[in-house]
Amino acid sequence: MTDPTPRLLSGLAASLPIAAGYFPIAFSFGVAATRSGLTGTEAFALSLIIYAGASQFLALALITSGAPLLVSAFTLIAMNLRHVLYGPALMKEAGEKATTRAAWLWAFGLTDEVFGQAIGALARGQRFSESYMFGLGAGAYASWLLGTAAGAWAGGGALEAYPAVNAALGFMLPALFLSLLLSVLARAHVPVVAVAGGVTVAVTMAASPTAGILCGMIAGALTGVIRR
């Protein structure tokens, strides 16, 4: 038995843990951007247009180091290559009847966390709906933009005054990923999860976190191909 088709509000509600996790990271980005010499408007524009956390922090380093535009663009684009896997994996779980009329809009919000939340919901039997995907993505995106603006214009120190709250918000995304992992975990997936985790650790230590994430995902998915 599957749930009724979820709507926009269900998506917004499901985005709350993501939004709570995004806010402090975006806040930190806003603070770091203005400390790097960007205006508040420029910091906000980076979040609005790029909308990818690690890329934005690296962009600050590249901008302040005076790296050439093409080198910076290529580096930042390569960091997000893993996202090409998310759409097909999501639509495979959504089924052949799933519509994609508004995908040009909602799929821009398909970040790591939004993908995880969406695929977890489908794995638990929820039906796919573009309204739900829009709500899920919009809540996360709004939090990212609000956090950036707050950090850029309020400045650092606001969250540091509340270390317990700051720490709790900092653990929000690891807690979300662990919950999602528990929600999709089945006996058949144990080798996939073990290989993905092991490769991520090994490649992160040997090369970089970006390479670790990409290699971990691909190695885990390939394990799923070999296993059956």
Next chain:
Amino acid sequence: MKTELLLLALAVGAANWAFRVLPVLMMRGRLRPGSLVERFLAATGPAAIATLFVAAVLPSLLPVPRDVVAMAAGTVTVVALFWMTRSVAAATLAGSMAFGAAVFLLS
């Protein structure tokens, strides 16, 4: 806004849009059950979530472990709450609160 910064943001933003949107739009037709692509995509979700969880906790564990007790408290709370409620949101919020409380009590 500086022109070079705007150009950089637009180039990276356009690539992100393409990486996220185009694969969704290009995913047409039914995959043959049991095919290599179908198996690869079925395993991509769990693999991605496992990878992202590891990547999220790794900075706290390497090179020197930090907040180990708080992390243990948060992790145990997430597992326990998920086991009891089967709710991703409840487990996530409770785990984060347990982590924050542990940091506060140990500071």
